[in-house]
Amino acid sequence: MKIYLLLITIGFFFSGCDNREREKKLEEKETALNQKEQELILKETTLKVKEEDLLKREQRLDSTKIDSISVYNPVLVGRWTAQMVCTETTCPGSAVGDSKTETWDIQYINNKVIAKAQSGEQLVRVYTGIYTGNTLELVENNESTGTQPATKMVVQLRIVNPRSMEGQREIIREGNCKILYSLQLTKQ
Numbered sequence: 001m002k003i004y005l006l007l008i009t010i011g012f013f014f015s016g017c018d019n020r021e022r023e024k025k026l027e028e029k030e031t032a033l034n035q036k037e038q039e040l041i042l043k044e045t046t047l048k049v050k051e052e053d054l055l056k057r058e059q060r061l062d063s064t065k066i067d068s069i070s071v072y073n074p075v076l077v078g079r080w081t082a083q084m085v086c087t088e089t090t091c092p093g094s095a096v097g098d099s100k101t102e103t104w105d106i107q108y109i110n111n112k113v114i115a116k117a118q119s120g121e122q123l124v125r126v127y128t129g130i131y132t133g134n135t136l137e138l139v140e141n142n143e144s145t146g147t148q149p150a151t152k153m154v155v156q157l158r159i160v161n162p163r164s165m166e167g168q169r170e171i172i173r174e175g176n177c178k179i180l181y182s183l184q185l186t187k188q
Contacts, residue, residue: 071133072108075162079188080104082117084169084181091177104185113138115155127155134158136165150174155183163187 086098102124105116115127115138127138138155150173157167165185172178 071131072111073131073159075159076106076113076131076136077108078106080106080165080185081188083184083186086179087168087182088180089178091171091173091179094179100181103188125153127153129155136167157183157185 080103082102082104084100084102086094086096089096089098100119103118105118107114107116111130113127113129113131113136115129117124117127125140125142127140129136129138131137136155136157136159138157140153142151142153152172153169154172155167155169157165159165163186165183167183169181169183170178171181
């Protein structure tokens with residue numbers, strides 16, 4: 001019986017030692033995992049800061065690019081008579097040879113070119129864009145309304161001389177509808 005008690009006591013002693021070793025190893029693993037988690041959190045924070053810096057740099061570069069691309073040309077400023085002749089169309093109600101005449105008032109506002117198109121005394125549309133040194137690019141977007149489909153108009157002009165510009169205007173509507181006009185602008 002004494003031997004039996006001795007064996008039980010030794011068994012408890014060794015099993016307790018085994019449990020303590022396991023607990024110690026688990027605590028070491030837990031400490032290592034906590035340390036790795038802290039390192040990952042630090043790396044994640046560092047990456048977020050770098051990402052924010054890159055986004056700020058990209059925004060600065062984009063704004064610098066826009067400012068440096070846009071060139072001020074005093075010849076553009078003023079009132080122009082715009083004569084348009086349809087040269088291509090895939091839209092119903094429009095035909096090759098259709099012509100229009102509008103008055104365009106062109107100005108610079110905040111490094112952008114603004115062209116207000118009038119038919120008679122009525123403001124028809126407003127284009128915005130930039131002059132890059134050899135081309136004036138203007139765009140007008142109209143959202144879809146109940147009576148009119150969404151329309152995008154893109155104008156590209158080049159200066160022929162201080163009193164004349166020429167180019168084209170492309171009108172793009174929903175449903176694969178496209179109209180192309182040749183443009184002649186004469187300064188008033």
